[in-house]
Amino acid sequence: MSADQSSLVSRWKTAISDLRQGRAKRRTYVILMVVALAFLAVLPFVAGNYWVRVVTGIFMFATLSQAWNVITGYTGYFAFGNVAFLGTGAYVTAVLVVRYSVPVPVAIVIGAVVAAVYAMLLGFPLLRITGHYFSIATIGVNLATREIAFNLPSITGGGMGITMPLMRVSIQTFYRYIYFGMLGLMLLCTAAVYLLMRSRTGFAFRAIGADESAARSMGINTTLYKVLAWGFSAFFFGLVGGLYAYWFSFIEPPMVFNPANAIKIVAMTYLGGIGTLPGPIIGAFILEIISETVWGRFLELHLAVLGLIIVFVTVFMPNGLLPLIRGESSLRALVQNLRERRL
Amino acid sequence: MAILSGKGVSKRFGALAAVDQVDFEIAEGEILGLIGPNGAGKTTLVNVICGSLPITAGTVHFKGQDISEWTANRVAESGIARTFQIPKPLPGMTVLENTMVGGLFGRARRSRDMNHVRELARETLAFVGLEARVDARVEALTVADRKRVELAKALAMDPELLLLDEVMAGLNLVEIETVMDLIRQIKDRGVTVLVIEHVMKAVMGLCDRILVLHHGKRIALDTPQEISRDDRVIEAYLGERYAAAKGQRVN
Amino acid sequence: MWLQVIINGLLIGGFFASTAMGFSIVWGVMDVVNSAHGAFIMLGAYVTYGLHTMLGLDPFLSIPISMLVLFIIGFLTQKYIVNLIMKTAVSMSFVLTWGLDILLINIALVLFTANWRSVSPSYAGAHWAIGTATVSYIRAGVLIVSVLLMFGLSYFMSRTKMGKAILATAFDKDAARLVGVNIGHIYAVTLGIGSALAGAAGSLTSMIYPISPQLGVTLIAKAFVVTALGGLGDMRGVIAGGLVLGFAESLGVALLGPEYQMALDVLMLVAMLILRPQGILGKKYYG
Numbered sequence: 001m002s003a004d005q006s007s008l009v010s011r012w013k014t015a016i017s018d019l020r021q022g023r024a025k026r027r028t029y030v031i032l033m034v035v036a037l038a039f040l041a042v043l044p045f046v047a048g049n050y051w052v053r054v055v056t057g058i059f060m061f062a063t064l065s066q067a068w069n070v071i072t073g074y075t076g077y078f079a080f081g082n083v084a085f086l087g088t089g090a091y092v093t094a095v096l097v098v099r100y101s102v103p104v105p106v107a108i109v110i111g112a113v114v115a116a117v118y119a120m121l122l123g124f125p126l127l128r129i130t131g132h133y134f135s136i137a138t139i140g141v142n143l144a145t146r147e148i149a150f151n152l153p154s155i156t157g158g159g160m161g162i163t164m165p166l167m168r169v170s171i172q173t174f175y176r177y178i179y180f181g182m183l184g185l186m187l188l189c190t191a192a193v194y195l196l197m198r199s200r201t202g203f204a205f206r207a208i209g210a211d212e213s214a215a216r217s218m219g220i221n222t223t224l225y226k227v228l229a230w231g232f233s234a235f236f237f238g239l240v241g242g243l244y245a246y247w248f249s250f251i252e253p254p255m256v257f258n259p260a261n262a263i264k265i266v267a268m269t270y271l272g273g274i275g276t277l278p279g280p281i282i283g284a285f286i287l288e289i290i291s292e293t294v295w296g297r298f299l300e301l302h303l304a305v306l307g308l309i310i311v312f313v314t315v316f317m318p319n320g321l322l323p324l325i326r327g328e329s330s331l332r333a334l335v336q337n338l339r340e341r342r343l
Numbered sequence: 344m345a346i347l348s349g350k351g352v353s354k355r356f357g358a359l360a361a362v363d364q365v366d367f368e369i370a371e372g373e374i375l376g377l378i379g380p381n382g383a384g385k386t387t388l389v390n391v392i393c394g395s396l397p398i399t400a401g402t403v404h405f406k407g408q409d410i411s412e413w414t415a416n417r418v419a420e421s422g423i424a425r426t427f428q429i430p431k432p433l434p435g436m437t438v439l440e441n442t443m444v445g446g447l448f449g450r451a452r453r454s455r456d457m458n459h460v461r462e463l464a465r466e467t468l469a470f471v472g473l474e475a476r477v478d479a480r481v482e483a484l485t486v487a488d489r490k491r492v493e494l495a496k497a498l499a500m501d502p503e504l505l506l507l508d509e510v511m512a513g514l515n516l517v518e519i520e521t522v523m524d525l526i527r528q529i530k531d532r533g534v535t536v537l538v539i540e541h542v543m544k545a546v547m548g549l550c551d552r553i554l555v556l557h558h559g560k561r562i563a564l565d566t567p568q569e570i571s572r573d574d575r576v577i578e579a580y581l582g583e584r585y586a587a588a589k590g591q592r593v594n
Numbered sequence: 595m596w597l598q599v600i601i602n603g604l605l606i607g608g609f610f611a612s613t614a615m616g617f618s619i620v621w622g623v624m625d626v627v628n629s630a631h632g633a634f635i636m637l638g639a640y641v642t643y644g645l646h647t648m649l650g651l652d653p654f655l656s657i658p659i660s661m662l663v664l665f666i667i668g669f670l671t672q673k674y675i676v677n678l679i680m681k682t683a684v685s686m687s688f689v690l691t692w693g694l695d696i697l698l699i700n701i702a703l704v705l706f707t708a709n710w711r712s713v714s715p716s717y718a719g720a721h722w723a724i725g726t727a728t729v730s731y732i733r734a735g736v737l738i739v740s741v742l743l744m745f746g747l748s749y750f751m752s753r754t755k756m757g758k759a760i761l762a763t764a765f766d767k768d769a770a771r772l773v774g775v776n777i778g779h780i781y782a783v784t785l786g787i788g789s790a791l792a793g794a795a796g797s798l799t800s801m802i803y804p805i806s807p808q809l810g811v812t813l814i815a816k817a818f819v820v821t822a823l824g825g826l827g828d829m830r831g832v833i834a835g836g837l838v839l840g841f842a843e844s845l846g847v848a849l850l851g852p853e854y855q856m857a858l859d860v861l862m863l864v865a866m867l868i869l870r871p872q873g874i875l876g877k878k879y880y881g
Contacts (some may be wrong), residue, residue, distance in 0.1 A: 078685050080692070126864075132627040132688055143815075144860040151857065179692055198457070201445050207444045210433035217393060217427075219419035219448035219500060222832060265697055266689065275435070304700035310693025314686050315678050341681045343778035 017327075033059045040183060044176045052175050056247070058288045060240055061183035063189045064261075065269045065280030067236035070193060073275035074202070075229040076209030077127060080262055081138030085115040085234035087256035089241025091149055094162040094251055108242030115238025116231040123227035130212075139259075146257035161252030164245060176245045181297040185243065186281075189236050194277060196232070205229050209275070261301060270313045273322030282321060346371040346422075346535050347392070347504055351401035354384075354391050354559075361387040364401065367506070369537060374530055376550035376567075377539045384559040385539045386428060389506050393425050394418040402494035405504070421452040424502035428539075429510045430493040432481035439477040442467055442495045449500020467499045471525065485514055498529070505529065505536045511545055519549065523549055547571070555579070598727040599835050599848045600841075605733040607840020611833050612798060613813050614820035615747060616791030622826045623764040623784050625684060626676065629691040631700035631817060633790045633812020638664050638796020639805040646800075653713050653801050654735060654875025656713035660793040673782040680781065702807035710804040736798045740836075743794055747787075748829050748863060760784055810860075815824070819863050 044052045056215025064086070071079045092111035096102040104108070126137050149156045156162065167174050196202045204225040207215035216222050245251045264287070287309075291302055313320065316334060323329035347369035353363050362384045369375045377385050390396040394402055394510045396417040402411045404448060410418055424445070433441050442464040445451075451463075468477055471491045476484065481492060487589055490510055507526070511519050523545050530536055546553060546567070553561040553570045557579040570576050617631045628634075641660040645651040651659075671694070673769040679686045721730040762770040763780045799809065816839060822837050824831030824834055839862070846858045 019350075019493075076685075078688065099552075116733060133682055133822075135685070135688055136627070140815075140863045144857070144864060147857040147860060200457070203440070203444055203447055206436060206440075207433050210435050211431055213395070213415075214427070214431040214433060215444070216415040217395065217419055217425060218445055218496065219416050220444075221416045266692075270689070298704075300700040300703040303698050304704070307693045307695070307697030307700060311675065311690055311697065314690040314693065318679075318682060318686060335612050338678060341678055343677050343680055343781065 008025065030113070040242075044179045048281075049172060049175055052179050054288065054292050056175070056179045056182045059179075059186040060244065060285050061264060061268055061288060062195065062281045063182070063186045063240050065192055065265050065272070065284055066186070066189045066277075067233040067240075068265050069269055069276075069280050070205065071118065071226075071229045071233045073269065073279075074197065074209050075205040075226060076212070077226060077230070078135040079138045079230065079233070080135050080266065081140065081142030081259075082233060082237055082265070083257060083262045084138070084142040085119055085237035086241035086244065086261070087142075087253070088115040088118055088234075089238030090245035090251050090256040091156055091241075092163070092238075093242035094164055095155060097164060097246075098162055104246055108239060108246070111240030111242040112235045115241065116235035119234030120227050120231040123230045124223070127223065127226040127230065142257055142262070144224035146253045149253040149257070151171065157252075159252065161255075162245075163295060164249045164251075166249060173184065178243065180198045181243050183240055185236070189233060192232075192236075197277070201225065201228065245322055262307050263303065266295070267309050267313075269320075270318075271309060271320055273320030276320070276322050279320055279322050282325070286321075344371050345369060345404075347403070347405050347537075349388075349392070349401065349403045352388065352391060352398065353400040353404060353477055354396060355399045359472040360410075360559050362391060362556075365556070365559075365561045367554050367561065367564060369535055370551075371535055372530065372533065373551040374526065374536045374538060374549050376546040377537055377556065378541070378546055378553060379556035382558075383556040385556055386508055387559075389425060389508055389537070389539065390490070392418075393423060393490075393506065407497055416448075419449055419500065422501075423505040423506065424449060424497035424500040424504070425506040426493045426497050426508055426510055428512070430489040432484070432489055432492050432496070434482055435480075437478050438468065438481055438484070438495075439471060441481055441492055445499030446501075447458070449502060452500035453491045464495075464499055466481050467495045470498070471494040471495045472521070487518055490514070502534060504535045504537070506539075508536070508539045509541065511540060511542045519545060525559070595726070595792070595848070597725055599844050601724070601727050601729055602847075603841035603844035604748055604837070605729070605737050606843060607837035608737035608833075609733075609795075609798060609802065609836075610816050610820050610839050611836025612736075612743055612791070612834060613795040614817040614824070614832050615743060615829070616788035616795070616830050617814070617817040618821045618824070618826060618829075619747070619791070620785055620788035621821065623760055624680070624687075626680075626687040626691070626785075628785070628788065629688060629814070630671075631691075631788070631792055631816030632791035632812075633695045633702075634664055634668065635796040635799060635813050636702060636807060636810040637667070637698070638793030639800040639809060640791065640796075640844060642797040642800045643711055643713050643805060645657070646715070653715055653797060654739065657794050657797045660797045661790040662793075664793030664796075665786040665790035668792075669782045671788035671789075672785035673778065676785065677778050677781055699807050699810070706807060708806055708808070710806050712804040713800040715801075728786070732801050736801060739794070739798060743842040744790065744829055744833060747791070750787075756783060760820065797871040815859060815863060819859070819866060822866055869870070 089111035092114045093107040098106035204220050266286045268283035269280050273279030345368035352365045391398050395415045398411050446460045473491050562575045563573050620628045638660040640654045642653050645656045721728045820835035824835030
């Protein structure tokens with residue numbers, strides 16, 4: 001190899017290692033993002049409908065996982081039932097579009113706002129409860145909201161669901177619209193979380209997640225910030241819900257309040273790395289692609305594997321893949337950690 | 344002028360009175376020591392003042408305002424900062440970030456400029472001697488360093504009243520001297536300090552006055568000299584320790 | 595009519611208490627919310643179903659077998675999986691057992707399919723008449739078994755060496771370790787017992803309701819409500835909680851009709867979490 005070539009190679013290597021450890025120069029990140037975005041922007045025009053739908057699903061779950069991470073990974077309140085807000089966003093959007101002829105984008109945003117307000121109102125009583133109880137309460141909220149959707153047929157169509165109007169374009173164009181919509185949500189959510197966690201509010205969230213009573217003694221109004229965190233995550237769940245309703249053109253309670261989605265979000269976020277920014281995205285990509293190619297055809301098997309992944313990750317890699325990718329941890333360190341935890 | 348005063352402060356846990364009708368006041372700018380045998384109610388009193396525990400009876404006034412029913416975060420925002428006996432650093436965050444939380448949410452509450460807050464946090468950490476460890480994760484710190492972080496977090500809140508709970512426990516003689524010096528500097532900056540301590544040398548050497556608790560009741564509130572002569576205190580607490588402290592001071 | 599409501603409340607309340615016993619003991623002793631408890635109940639139900647369908651074994655007689663099978667499953671699960679995360683954050687056990695629950699339910703779906711099945715012994719429809727009300731043999735039997743299980747558990751915890759070791763561990767595991775108790779083993783036995791109780795509850799369930807792999811999902815919610823109502827740490831609390839829920843449901847069905855049962859349960863769950871979490875502060879298990 002000539003001198004030029006080898007120095008290029010070594011520059012590549014340093015760039016990659018810096019990237020892995022989160023130490024790269026801003027310029028490297030920008031280049032990487034532009035390349036990735038370019039790739040993703042071109043994808044729907046070269047790949048078939050199937051893959052466009054799959055990648056759209058990845059964007060959707062990456063957004064949900066990222067938003068979920070805010071209340072769970074950072075603030076420490078494990079809201080397993082957050083899909084309730086996805087369902088809320090979906091239903092509000094559907095009702096507004098179908099019954100009141102509100103334009104779809106507006107309806108989606110209103111749906112998200114309603115979901116956020118719902119979360120914040122629930123948050124005041126529920127976020128006082130700690131640990132296991134809160135998690136279970138959120139599952140209860142999801143079930144309760146589903147029941148509400150079932151039992152108000154005059155508004156929500158009850159068990160019959162709601163059918164959305166179709167866009168007057170070809171299927172392919174429609175899927176592309178949705179694809180870019182979800183991509184946009186994913187970027188928006190990631191950017192929002194990035195800015196949020198560097199702000200004063202983000203510090204409050206992390207402090208609460210670290211040690212709530214210490215946070216209180218330092219002047220943090222923990223109730224207020226917990227409610228904000230939940231409202232933030234519910235907002236994005238609502239946005240996704242609204243777009244999801246439009247995407248599938250038909251919604252019914254078991255679909256949008258489906259706990260299986262909650263399972264996927266949990267698995268993805270843990271797999272990627274809970275409480276980190278790239279974690280949920282990495283988890284979403286890996287899990288969706290693998291599941292789609294390997295076992296997606298068999299629903300029960302799919303869910304069983306997700307369950308297995310959750311068990312595996314919580315026992316062996318509680319911090320997810322990210323520390324391994326970053327070189328902050330290694331297989332040996334994980335084994336060591338496991339040994340230390342022996343009773 | 345009293346910056347903090349308590350009248351008939353009581354805290355009961357069922358039938359047990361951990362703090363029993365305690366009256367006290369702390370003058371602005373002074374260093375008040377709070378001593379008493381283990382279980383006397385010192386930490387409980389601090390918890391009640393700070394709003395970490397609800398008060399059972401009595402009142403607490405801070406700068407003329409009744410703070411008896413205030414929540415912990417409201418008390419912290421108003422200018423009272425405390426450290427915990429067993430330090431509670433925020434895990435998963437660096438030393439610098441821990442200190443910044445104090446700067447962002449204490450009385451200082453500099454909400455706009457994160458860079459400014461970061462700079463001030465660095466200064467506070469330099470003051471307590473942790474400038475070399477600003478980016479370390481708190482889980483990796485030694486016990487002594489954890490106590491420094493605990494102090495830095497509280498100082499970053501820019502308090503008018505600082506409550507230190509056994510900040511010198513487990514430190515060697517040199518470290519104790521360092522901390523005593525820090526406390527004196529803190530006082531010079533105009534901060535009123537309450538020090539819960541068992542290390543007699545520090546208490547006698549630092550404090551303007553000392554409040555003595557025993558079984559939740561106040562048994563004395565006086566200058567160090569008077570305390571060391573007070574029969575009730577000697578009986579309850581000082582005993583041999585007094586002799587050791589007196590002997591050291593003579594040296 | 596009211597007599598029937600009361601009787602129903604009593605019968606179903608005893609059943610609810612039995613679903614909660616295993617859940618409560620695991621939570622009280624180990625501070626582990628076993629999200630897979632529902633799946634364990636489901637497995638117990640299938641054991642009874644299998645024995646009944648293939649060997650004609652009377653469902654009541656299959657209870658000891660399902661208890662044994664589930665004890666082994668629970669013991670091994672704790673020993674080789676859950677014990678590894680006992681020293682980590684409390685939330686981890688919730689997530690872990692949740693993953694386990696999903697795994698078990700979906701394996702069951704693959705193996706048994708989602709078809710509803712039922713266990714109908716020859717005496718299925720028989721009942722006594724008391725005034726205007728009826729008491730079915732089976733439901734009475736279920737209540738009796740539930741009561742026996744409660745007494746059995748109480749006796750075990752207070753009179754046997756293992757039971758005392760478990761209580762000691764619940765109180766202060768470091769002190770227990772110092773006197774020679776093998777904590778890992780105790781935890782494994784505890785989950786084993788909790789699972790065995792779930793297995794028994796599952797057997798009982800199969801006699802009253804049709805079963806499917808998703809059976810545990812609603813039952814764990816009821817177990818949770820009962821545990822929370824009764825307060826952790828006391829079998830008497832579990833009984834009380836079970837009766838309260840039983841009567842509430844019986845009344846609700848009588849007044850509002852069965853469609854609202856699910857909604858009522860969820861409402862009770864959420865309301866209870868808001869209004870009574872203070873009643874659950876005592877997490878130590880006192881037996």
